[in-house]
Amino acid sequence: xxxxxxxxxxxxxxxxxxxxxxxxxxxxxxxxxxxxxxxxxxxxxxxxxxxxxxxxxxxxxxxxxxxxxxxxxxxxxxxxxxxxxxxxxxxxxxxxxxxxxxxxxxxxxxxxxxxxxxxxxxxxxxxxxxxxxxxxxxxxxxxxxxxxxxxxxxxxxxxxxxxxxxxxxxxxxxxxxxxxxxxxxxxxxxxxxxxxxxxxxxxxxxxxxxxxxxxxxxxxxxxxxxxxxxxxxxxxxxxxxxxxxxxxxxxxxxxxxxxxxxxxxxxxxxxxxxxxxxxxx
Amino acid sequence: xxxxxxxxxxxxxxxxxxxxxxxxxxxxxxxxxxxxxxxxxxxxxxxxxxxxxxxxxxxxxxxxxxxxxxxxxxxxxxxxxxxxxxxxxxxxxxxxxxxxxxxxxxxxxxxxxxxxxxxxxxxxxxxxxxxxxxxxxxxxxxxxxxxxxxxxxxxxxxxxxxxxxxxxxxxxxxxxxxxxxxxxxxxxxxxxxxxxxxxxxxxxxxxxxxxxxxxxxxxxxxxxxxxxxxxxxxxxxxxxxxxxxxxxxxxxxxxxxxxxxxxxxxxxxxxxxxxxxxxxxxxxxxxxxxxxxxxxxxxxxxxxxxxxxxxxxxxxxxxxxxxxxxxxxxxxxxxxxxxxxxxxxxxxxxxxxxxxxxxxxxxxxxxxxxxxxxxxxxxxxxxxxxxxxxxxxxxxxxxxxxxxxxxxxxxxxxxxxxxxxxxxxxxxxxxxxxxxxxxxxxxxxxxxxxxxxxxxxxxxxx
Ligand code: HEM
Numbered sequence: 182x183x184x185x186x187x188x189x190x191x192x193x194x195x196x197x198x199x200x201x202x203x204x205x206x207x208x209x210x211x212x213x214x215x216x217x218x219x220x221x222x223x224x225x226x227x228x229x230x231x232x233x234x235x236x237x238x239x240x241x242x243x244x245x246x247x248x249x250x251x252x253x254x255x256x257x258x259x260x261x262x263x264x265x266x267x268x269x270x271x272x273x274x275x276x277x278x279x280x281x282x283x284x285x286x287x288x289x290x291x292x293x294x295x296x297x298x299x300x301x302x303x304x305x306x307x308x309x310x311x312x313x314x315x316x317x318x319x320x321x322x323x324x325x326x327x328x329x330x331x332x333x334x335x336x337x338x339x340x341x342x343x344x345x346x347x348x349x350x351x352x353x354x355x356x357x358x359x360x361x362x363x364x365x366x367x368x369x370x371x372x373x374x375x376x377x378x379x380x381x382x383x384x385x386x387x388x389x390x391x392x393x394x395x396x397x398x399x400x401x402x403x404x405x406x407x408x409x410x411x412x413x414x415x416x417x418x419x420x421x422x423x424x425x426x427x428x429x430x431x432x433x434x435x436x437x438x439x440x441x442x443x444x445x446x447x448x449x450x451x452x453x454x455x456x457x458x459x460x461x462x
Numbered sequence: 463x464x465x466x467x468x469x470x471x472x473x474x475x476x477x478x479x480x481x482x483x484x485x486x487x488x489x490x491x492x493x494x495x496x497x498x499x500x501x502x503x504x505x506x507x508x509x510x511x512x513x514x515x516x517x518x519x520x521x522x523x524x525x526x527x528x529x530x531x532x533x534x535x536x537x538x539x540x541x542x543x544x545x546x547x548x549x550x551x552x553x554x555x556x557x558x559x560x561x562x563x564x565x566x567x568x569x570x571x572x573x574x575x576x577x578x579x580x581x582x583x584x585x586x587x588x589x590x591x592x593x594x595x596x597x598x599x600x601x602x603x604x605x606x607x608x609x610x611x612x613x614x615x616x617x618x619x620x621x622x623x624x625x626x627x628x629x630x631x632x633x634x635x636x637x638x639x640x641x642x643x644x645x646x647x648x649x650x651x652x653x654x655x656x657x658x659x660x661x662x663x664x665x666x667x668x669x670x671x672x673x674x675x676x677x678x679x680x681x682x683x684x685x686x687x688x689x690x691x692x693x694x695x696x697x698x699x700x701x702x703x704x705x706x707x708x709x710x711x712x713x714x715x716x717x718x719x720x721x722x723x724x725x726x727x728x729x730x731x732x733x734x735x736x737x738x739x740x741x742x743x744x745x746x747x748x749x750x751x752x753x754x755x756x757x758x759x760x761x762x763x764x765x766x767x768x769x770x771x772x773x774x775x776x777x778x779x780x781x782x783x784x785x786x787x788x789x790x791x792x793x794x795x796x797x798x799x800x801x802x803x804x805x806x807x808x809x810x811x812x813x814x815x816x817x818x819x820x821x822x823x824x825x826x827x828x829x830x831x832x833x834x835x836x837x838x839x840x841x842x843x844x845x846x847x848x849x850x851x852x853x854x855x856x857x858x859x860x861x862x863x864x865x866x867x868x869x870x871x872x873x874x875x876x877x878x879x880x881x882x883x884x885x886x887x888x889x890x891x892x893x894x895x896x897x898x899x900x901x902x903x904x905x906x907x908x909x910x911x912x913x914x915x916x917x918x919x920x921x922x923x924x
Contacts, residue, residue: 306688313717375872386861394717397728397847402527404495414488425477
């Protein structure tokens with residue numbers, strides 16, 4: 182199908198964008214940065230087109246649902262939100278140095294969706310329980326949240342790399358010098374975590390509404406639900422330790438990484454536990 | 463405002479406790495996803511000694527989310543939130559109300575030198591310039607004139623100071639809603655065969671069936687399949703009755719529950735049961751063939767009047783060999799019973815000796831007849847989830863509050879700007895101070911902008 186062909190090309194486009202960001206960091210020429218941004222943007226546009234085609238195809242096949250219904254589609258959408266959020270941030274902050282850490286994540290997710298065994302990229306009909314507009318808003322908000330947490334995680338990693346290189350900027354390499362300052366990274370990490378927290382809250386709420394209509398109870402301690410609560414609590418702790426206890430920098434970076442581990446477990450890990458949400462059946 | 467608060471108060475108003483409690487709740491939830499809970503706990507029983515199992519069971523280790531421990535944590539969190547909010551609310555109120563005057567000009571105390579301007583202008587002129595600047599940026603401002611000082615004050619997003627309290631209140635409302643639900647609510651299920659009526663349901667917890675204040679009839683059940691065989695939609699046509707009076711009628715679909723008298727009915731599952739009707743073909747040795755429609759429990763006369771037969775059982779899929787019914791034939795001389803399979807030819811193909819080995823599978827056991835099952839009529843039953851949860855509207859309100867509160871906290875910020883103008887011998891001194899509990903960088907930028915504008919204004923007007 183045409184949409185999956187486009188999507189596998191987008192995987193390479195994101196990889197190219199990552200390489201250009203890397204060149205920019207090493208060579209220091211802004212030309213590479215501009216090229217990387219435009220490449221990522223082109224990938225994002227192509228991916229959006231592919232998603233729309235996929236959406237339309239599902240209507241043509243008589244199933245009619247947003248492309249958010251199975252594991253493959255969720256991975257694709259995850260990568261899409263990450264790139265979208267990153268490009269918005271780059272545009273707002275006028276700073277390209279985060280791209281070299283964010284684009285590889287988007288690339289890896291796309292690559293995993295295309296090549297991992299057992300991932301079905303066909304458009305499939307929905308079982309009755311999934312035929313709900315709440316499902317669409319649930320998936321949409323959850324992945325917006327995940328994307329923001331992913332960027333916070335990338336910033337956390339950057340923070341540690343910068344710290345490991347030492348504070349003496351004259352001695353460290355060009356790459357390290359082009360990273361944002363520790364203060365900036367800390368602020369951004371917090372903004373991303375806060376943004377993600379709002380979206381995750383919306384995701385949990387819309388999920389509960391959906392469960393209320395589909396299963397007759399807004400909360401049933403299903404493993405995926407429980408893990409999203411755990412993730413939510415971890416980020417709540419992160420916000421509190423920063424605001425009230427004044428944690429900064431290194432500790433925030435650790436929280437961002439721990440939080441992201443919870444996100445990954447919520448998304449992938451619980452598929453190994455029995456669950457209503459399992460994509461992998 | 464008492465300064466020396468008791469130990470308990472300061473314990474419960476501390477945010478450290480909140481952080482510990484939130485982490486503990488997360489940890490608890492994590493354990494609950496690793497250890498099989500409730501019905502699944504039986505898996506563990508085989509792995510550990512019975513003594514240990516019953517000890518853990520007594521400690522509610524296999525029902526963590528409904529255990530005393532979990533409720534205890536929730537209770538502590540509630541008290542923590544309540545005390546912490548009460549403790550801080552007066553301070554937020556003061557921040558909200560704060561207007562500078564000569565009595566409390568401590569906001570200017572550590573006003574750095576770069577945030578003040580000295581200008582050769584008189585006080586009224588400077589005050590007017592500052593006022594028009596604030597009016598342009600903030601629309602509203604407050605001006606206090608004193609003997610040799612003027613105070614100006616403007617702000618935005620004052621209400622976002624209370625966002626945090628809205629968030630914390632929403633958590634309390636949420637907990638209240640959950641408690642209401644767990645005390646007054648119930649969850650149950652019931653299966654209704656097409657055409658049947660029930661007036662009780664089976665609670666998920668406990669074994670006694672629970673009577674409903676009305677009865678429910680399933681008039682019809684329909685299922686539509688995709689080409690792959692997966693269900694596309696299924697629906698039950700339900701009628702709710704009181705006595706013989708119809709109170710409500712409706713179609714129940716997945717994701718579209720029906721609510722009646724506080725009970726909500728959800729379409730959960732479905733299945734097929736033998737409908738109690740079957741079509742039999744009776745072949746006699748001389749080649750005559752009769753078709754008879756039969757129902758379970760009734761007695762039918764054989765076409766040649768040799769005796770009668772009854773249907774004892776009907777199976778959709780007996781021993782994985784397809785539909786079958788058990789027949790007993792009674793005549794004056796004998797009484798024989800045997801199974802009649804629908805797919806007897808296929809069974810004989812795969813297992814030619816079956817009739818010799820299992821005589822009761824021989825449909826020709828009563829001579830001179832050979833029975834054949836032509837078809838078994840199936841009926842669907844609909845699986846309904848029934849729940850009543852008076853806490854749901856409370857929880858929904860909490861969710862709404864939570865989202866509004868978070869928007870207030872994270873997407874808006876409060877900023878207050880104060881300007882003090884002093885008359886000095888050689889001119890005026892203008893101090894600009896500001897406060898923002900979030901977005902400090904934005905505040906810095908704003909102060910710089912205001913100072914630059916004001917300087918510009920005063921220089922121009924000279
Ligand atoms: C699940 C429970 C909780 C949630 C979702 C929650 C959420 C929040 C949020 C979103 C903020 C604002 C953070 C920011 O501005 O970045 C905040 C601040 C705060 N929270 Fe909580 N919180 C919870 C529990 C608690 C508890 C139990 C306490 C008890 C002490 C507490 C005390 C505070 C305090 C003191 C602040 C700072 C308020 C200020 O800005 O003056 N929180 N909370």
